Amino acid sequence: MFPRFGECMFEKADEIIAAARACIGTPFRHQGRLPGVGLDCAGLGIVAAKAVGIEIRDFSGYPNLPFDGMLKKMFDEQPNLKRIARIDAAPGDVLLMRISQAPQHVAILSYEGYMIHAYQNIGKVAEHRIDADWKAKIVAVYRFVL
Secondary structure, three states, rough: OOOOOOOOOOOOOHHHHHHHHHOOOOOOOOOOOEOOEOHHHHHHHHHHHHHHOOOOOOOOOOOOOOOOOOOHHHHHHOOOOEEEHHHHHOOOEEEEEEOOEEEEEEEOOOOOEEEEEEEEEEEEEEEOOHHHHHHEEEEEEEOOOO
């Protein structure tokens, strides 16, 4: 499902990943949008996109655990994101994940099957391998478009 290093499909993938990696260690904070101060999973994606000049619509007021397809609807309304097949996922793409019920989590696909995300359970932005458990949580993949 994940291409090898260097097989980026989006021209700014390396920049997106670098911007997300610059946020590693930032504390998790629901609806946070400030690298080094506090980010949530959506905030990480927004910060990374804006860092490379991609216009992205920010949403506020969402609950800590989005429900009823709320997060997917927000993604589908983004003018610079398009849904792609999971099998086509490549570095720099955005992963939409189901943690318990409805899609509730977002990560950025890095290289060699790793992801970068702000995760409340670990309390910060981190990068780690996508193991079988995380892979099973992926419900949709989106690619940034210019």
